[in-house]
Amino acid sequence: MTPRDTASDRLRDRIAARFESPALRWGGIGLILVLMAVLPAALGQYATVIMTNALLYVVLALGLNVVVGFAGLLDLGYAAFFAVGAYTIGILTLDFGVNFWLALPVAVLAAAIAGVIIGGPTLRLRSDYLAIVTLGFGEIVRFSARNLAITGKASGLSGIGQPWLFGWHIATPTDFYFVFCALAILAVVVSLRLENSRLGRAWLYVRHDEDVAEAMGINRVAVKLAAYVTGAIFAAIGGAFFAANLGAISPESFSFTQSVLILMAVILGGMGKIPGVILGAFIVILGPELLRNLGELRLMVFAVMLLLIMLFRPSGIWPKRGVRS
Amino acid sequence: MSGALLNLSGVSLAFAGNTVLQNVDFQVAEGAVVSLIGPNGAGKTSLFNCITGFYKPQSGAITFDGHELLKLRPHRVTASGIARTFQNVRLFREMTVMQNVMSGMHSRTRSGAIAAILRLPSQRAEEAAIRDYCEGCLRFVGVGPEEYDRIATTLAYGHQRRVEIARALATQPKLLLLDEPAAGLNAGEKQDLIALIRRIRDERGISVLLIEHDTGLVMQVSERISVLDHGAMIAEGTAKQIQSNPKVIEAYLGQEDAEAELDF
Incomplete structure (x- = not known):
């Protein structure tokens, strides 16, 4: 590690230490909330749509962070749960005329069941096998969506209605921006609370040393399954609102690339560290947008940037304290 | 010793045909401090791993506090009241x-x-x-x-x-398994460890089973000592009985690469 990195680490720790004083922390949170509230008015509709997408990624990345960052399970098919959430909403609202808010718990349940079906047998295996199985699961879900009549085959589903909430019709991009703000905040709060809990600690124990965790009385399979299902639920909720926002979904929204992008957000920011993962999600979405004036070169430049980040900060931009390479 | 807290009878373990433990009978009485000694590779840690559910012996029975342990996964063994430490400290x-x-x-x-x-x-x-x-x-x-x-x-x-x-x-726990707790400690720290082991038993009422190479410490702290050699129990008794047991002396001194640590 170069001296410059250590200096930046120290700087970051100093900034983090500042935020440990409650007044400044609440001040910082207040500032972020104000910025989030004025953003649509300040930056216009295009930026609002991009930010909505970034906030969706915050939800998805925090969900995957429970699986990969907390519990240490490599999941290469996470987009499948995102698809389960989106398609459940699409099918229930379009084909069965179910209200969005009634379909939402069904979508969550469907993803949780899918998580148990895939996780139950495979979480007994060590991590590498899990990566292969989840990769396969991701592709199976996408191919099924492309071939089944009920999921609209390759063209997908369209005309998914926009939900009402207590007389508020969530319809415009700005409305959805605020919905995703709320979801992202919820995801952060839930992640923080899980992290500092008996179950959250158990995930870390299992990630660090499965055998010792088991010797300490932790049921490693049950704990991993809980992480897997929790991650699936985050994705399903993201997927449900994603479907309502766009009004149309197709199998290509849930490709392997999608899984990799979410995984990248988690790894880039710093696995297991909530602020890092949020930062990672913003980089993955905003990076290509900010580089838009580079034209054709932008994805290449973006890729080189990612490689450099991983080369110089292998444990992420904002890793857990004390986790430095 | 039918009232034993932990009871192993006829435990045999083999990996791919290599015998690690053969027909081991072993007890820990409630409230006792018991040591398990033996040359390197005798199977001491394997015996711990059988008790804690990490290894599944091919035959034999292990009962603890009225429970049959062999069917249990490691986390259930811990829940039933057995805790352990590791030979090389394994903190998270x-x-x-x-x-x-x-x-x-x-x-x-x-x-x-x-x-x-x-x-x-x-x-x-x-x-x-x-x-x-x-x-x-x-x-x-x-x-x-x-x-x-x-x-x-x-x-x-x-x-x-x-x-x-x-x-x-x-x-x-009701029973604490310590796997070479004195390894890497200096003389002062070893004395502290002896005091700690006694307090664990006396103040907390926890029985202690330890694997240890430091025979001085073993002799001081344990009431009963069992000796394992080549996967078989060759002796069991008090410190005095073990020190004068010819089989034990042979196990330690009768081998060429003897780590003759048993300084009688």
């Missing part, structure tokens, strides 16, 4: 002393994901109780509050060993 890296010790309380507590997300009063009370109990365990082994929030693996080695014992105590 990148986690604090307190977080390490809190792992022991997992099987004694209940709160799940929903309780944590909603911060239910029961969950908050349980978290406070976990912290309290773990503080008690750390105080008991002599680790002070200034070390609670340090990353466990940055502590001095002797203190890491204590934290590992505190973590095992946090599982609220």
Whole structure:
């Protein structure tokens, strides 16, 4: 590690230490909330749509962070749960005329069941096998969506209605921006609370040393399954609102690339560290947008940037304290 | 010894045809401090792994406190009241002393994901109780509050060993298995360890089974000693009986690469 990195680490720790004083922390949170509230008015509709997408990624990345960052399970098919959430909403609202808010718990349940079906047998295996199985699961879900009549085959589903909430019709991009703000905040709060809990600690124990965790009385399979299902639920909720926002979904929204992008957000920011993962999600979405004036070169430049980040900060931009390479 | 807390009878273990344990009979009485000694490779740690459910013996029976242990997975064995430490200290890296010790309380507590997300009063009370109990365990082994929030693996080695014992105590065991607890400790720290083992038994009422190479420590602390050689129990008795047992002397001195540590 170069001296410059250590200096930046120290700087970051100093900034983090500042935020440990409650007044400044609440001040910082207040500032972020104000910025989030004025953003649509300040930056216009295009930026609002991009930010909505970034906030969706915050939800998805925090969900995957429970699986990969907390519990240490490599999941290469996470987009499948995102698809389960989106398609459940699409099918229930379009084909069965179910209200969005009634379909939402069904979508969550469907993803949780899918998580148990895939996780139950495979979480007994060590991590590498899990990566292969989840990769396969991701592709199976996408191919099924492309071939089944009920999921609209390759063209997908369209005309998914926009939900009402207590007389508020969530319809415009700005409305959805605020919905995703709320979801992202919820995801952060839930992640923080899980992290500092008996179950959250158990995930870390299992990630660090499965055998010792088991010797300490932790049921490693049950704990991993809980992480897997929790991650699936985050994705399903993201997927449900994603479907309502766009009004149309197709199998290509849930490709392997999608899984990799979410995984990248988690790894880039710093696995297991909530602020890092949020930062990672913003980089993955905003990076290509900010580089838009580079034209054709932008994805290449973006890729080189990612490689450099991983080369110089292998444990992420904002890793857990004390986790430095 | 029918009233034994832990009872192994006829335990045999083999890996791919290599016999590790053969027909081992072994008991730990309630409230006893018992040592298991033997040359390197005799199968001592394998015996620990059989008791704790990590290895499944091909034959034999292990009962503990009225439970049949052989069917249980390791976390169920711990829940039934057996805790252990490891030969090479195995603390959770990148986690604090307190977080390490809190792992022991997992099987004694209940709160799940929903309780944590909603911060239910029961969950908050349980978290406070976990912290309290773990503080008690750390105080008991002599680790002070200034070390609670340090990353466990940055502590001095002797203190890491204590934290590992505190973590095992946090599982609220009836029997504590210590795998070479004195390895790497200096003379002063060994004396502290002897005192700690006695306090664990006397003040907490926990039976102790230890594997140890330091025979001086073994002779001082244990009431009964069992000797394992080439996977078979060759002797059992008090320190005096073991010291004069010809089979034991042969096991230690009669081999060419003898780590003749048994300084009688």
